[in-house]
Amino acid sequence: MEPVKIGLLGLGTVGSGTVIVLTRNAGEIARRAGRGIEIAHAAAREYKRDAITGIEHIGRIGEDAFAVVDDPEVEIVVELIGGYSPAKELVLRAIANGKHVVTANKALIARHGNEIFAAARARGVMVGFEAAVAGGIPIIKALREGLAANHIEWIAGIINGTGNFILTEMRDKGRDFADVLKEAQARGYAEADPTFDVEGIDAAHKLTILASLAFGIPLQFERCFTEGISRIEAQDVAYAEQLGYRIKHLGIARRCPEGIELRVHPTLIPHRRLIANVDGVMNAVLVKGDAVGPTLYYGAGAGSLPTASSVVADLVDVVRALTTDPNNRVPHLAFQPDELADTPILPMDQVETAYYLRMMARDEPGVMARIASILGEQGISIEAIQQKEPGEGDTHVPLVMLTHRVREGQMNQAIARIEAQGSVQGAVMRIRMENLAG
Amino acid sequence: MEPVKIGLLGLGTVGSGTVIVLTRNAGEIARRAGRGIEIAHAAAREYKRDAITGIEHIGRIGEDAFAVVDDPEVEIVVELIGGYSPAKELVLRAIANGKHVVTANKALIARHGNEIFAAARARGVMVGFEAAVAGGIPIIKALREGLAANHIEWIAGIINGTGNFILTEMRDKGRDFADVLKEAQARGYAEADPTFDVEGIDAAHKLTILASLAFGIPLQFERCFTEGISRIEAQDVAYAEQLGYRIKHLGIARRCPEGIELRVHPTLIPHRRLIANVDGVMNAVLVKGDAVGPTLYYGAGAGSLPTASSVVADLVDVVRALTTDPNNRVPHLAFQPDELADTPILPMDQVETAYYLRMMARDEPGVMARIASILGEQGISIEAIQQKEPGEGDTHVPLVMLTHRVREGQMNQAIARIEAQGSVQGAVMRIRMENLAG
Incomplete structure (x- = not known):
């Protein structure tokens, strides 16, 4: 079978890695995908030719990324430029041209993914973005x-x-x-x-x-x-x-x-x-x-070859699915597009978590009681408390506390009250704490 | 769209879990797969009806597993009986009947997978076996x-x-x-x-x-x-x-x-x-x-619901791929079936690894030197050595060594020579050692 022809946008860190992986593992990749994968056309402003093993196998390298997405020979466009623009315009034009897209661009997907996936669905093409999250981890x-x-x-x-x-x-x-x-x-x-x-x-x-x-x-x-x-x-x-x-x-x-x-x-x-x-x-x-x-x-989670590993895995996925019914593919966001839920994202002050608190408390009787009573009044219970040794002549001592789970809104109020009340020096340091128990 | 109808063989640990997951998460699974999944027909000799939430949604439960694989209503057969027979006959008959198969049966796949996948390929059906390895881990x-x-x-x-x-x-x-x-x-x-x-x-x-x-x-x-x-x-x-x-x-x-x-x-x-x-x-x-x-x-890696997680993931995969071209699916063994290699599996004595050795060495001068010289003659270099304290009145002391990498055949000879040579009591304990460095 004829190799699948792809277009590559960008020959930077991930782009170079993609060329290297596609060249070095060409045999194994074709044995898996059932077809070879050939870079017919690439676009890059500048690149280090000598550092990219396999660059000689690229059909054509130009500077115009739009020429790649408009190239009738190209079936899949790999966008590795990053950023919002012109990445977004390029991806949308590739989709409009009926080409599948693979991208490592997390910013683009996080901000404009809804629009991009809707366009891809309307045109019956796939958009792979495994490389956008956690590099080589699938x-x-x-x-x-x-x-x-x-x-x-x-x-x-x-x-x-x-x-x-x-x-x-x-x-x-x-x-x-x-x-x-x-x-x-x-x-x-x-x-x-x-x-x-x-x-x-x-x-x-x-x-x-x-x-x-x-x-x-x-x-x-x-x-x-x-x-x-x-x-x-x-x-x-x-x-x-x-x-x-x-x-x-x-x-x-x-x-x-x-x-x-x-x-x-x-x-x-x-x-x-x-x-x-x-x-x-x-x-x-x-x-x-x-x-x-x-x-x-x-x-x-990053790096040239690990990220390329995910880019090329997406390419193999797309190649394997080229002949599938566009209405029966794995949905971009896991759920069928008309089955997404409108569950609200909670504002941070409604989030419940435990806390680590560190503050410089005035080294005198009653201070600990005042801090503890503010926490209690806000419904916050203390799981552990450690008062560190004061330095010679210091008027304040580091006080470290772990709390049980409470709404962030309650904690914000408690911290504001502790800071306002004059027993601590400077701001209260607050780090959220999670158990992550199975 | 009509739900996909499946047949379930076995209502033991994994079978029960599969019924529970398909029932409990029916809504989310259909939102992902694009179609509901319905257990039309199940077969089990004995099962705990009360322990299986959702069992009332199973269309029909009988004792005859072959009746399930022959049921014209069933599109996908889920084999959760385990063992070689009749699991193998059931799976092959399901395939012959043109049904897709999902199985958690590692013994069956490891021993008869080549034959099963060839039959599936000839008939154009899929065999999913994610649950056969490491339970719920995909x-x-x-x-x-x-x-x-x-x-x-x-x-x-x-x-x-x-x-x-x-x-x-x-x-x-x-x-x-x-x-x-x-x-x-x-x-x-x-x-x-x-x-x-x-x-x-x-x-x-x-x-x-x-x-x-x-x-x-x-x-x-x-x-x-x-x-x-x-x-x-x-x-x-x-x-x-x-x-x-x-x-x-x-x-x-x-x-x-x-x-x-x-x-x-x-x-x-x-x-x-x-x-x-x-x-x-x-x-x-x-x-x-x-x-x-x-x-x-x-x-x-095991358990009712974790293993069912993989069984049902395979079901969703099969449902999503029901309309695909059978010649363009993910190959069962990752590589296209006519692209498998005949790379030999090495006999164990040709495997190279490092070793931990523990022996009871006679507590007298010259023993250590004799052991070390045998190792040296076999081309084995020592990375670390620890002689433990002898017990009161003991004639032998525990000697623990870590070696560098060497072929197992060389190590076998060295151990035989050390044991034969009379300086150690009993057998030499040998545990292989791997660095697993990235």
């Missing part, structure tokens, strides 16, 4: 197909490698956030502007996609609560460890009676959980289904 | 589709929950094998005859299937090397721990230049590896692909 496929029998209860994922690298270094070596960030930038794990990674925006893009697949809801990136790791201090990492916890930057989506929680924030989790032991730049997603119980998927 | 799908871009290098899996429970208890509580086995039997984790689980036969069935999917080779259960955990002593678990290792009963399949290793045996692995921290009855499979690097899949 988590989209696991959620969409592998766990299709389950009522999914919650998902918790380490879905940003940069953030996990920073937190792992802070724990292993007792280093400060700023210090580790600088190293991550030098090693190429973090961008010059690290906001996307360390403030949780990248993770929020991915979590938005996972939540839609799990719960059968439209993509709603704008409703995702996002808090970064830049405020975490070395002492918090150390106190958490002493209490039997690790701090991880988690994306959490949970189904509650009132709606769906969708939130990215630093989280204390028990150190014996498998996911607590996912270190460095690695990613992992923990999924709790009502039938299967807890399952975990672990692997490289 | 590992078949991950290997067959999610990692389709990769040249798979190796797989290492904890794929028998009973064995992992026993080893976990031995480590956590310093207990003996026999003692823990008795408890596992009392708690229902182990069968009255535990041979299948503790001697690695069940794991070998599963590993055989995983190896075919990973390497594109026919199923060859009879070539799988199998060693159980019943010889592991509490002291081995403790010594391993002191050296920074855990003992896990692993199924390992690895591609080497000369062929494929296919082996189930107790294995020392570094305690910091994620898979070393998979405890109790849980399963996990670590897969190393050339593009993606190491990935891990974790979850419940």
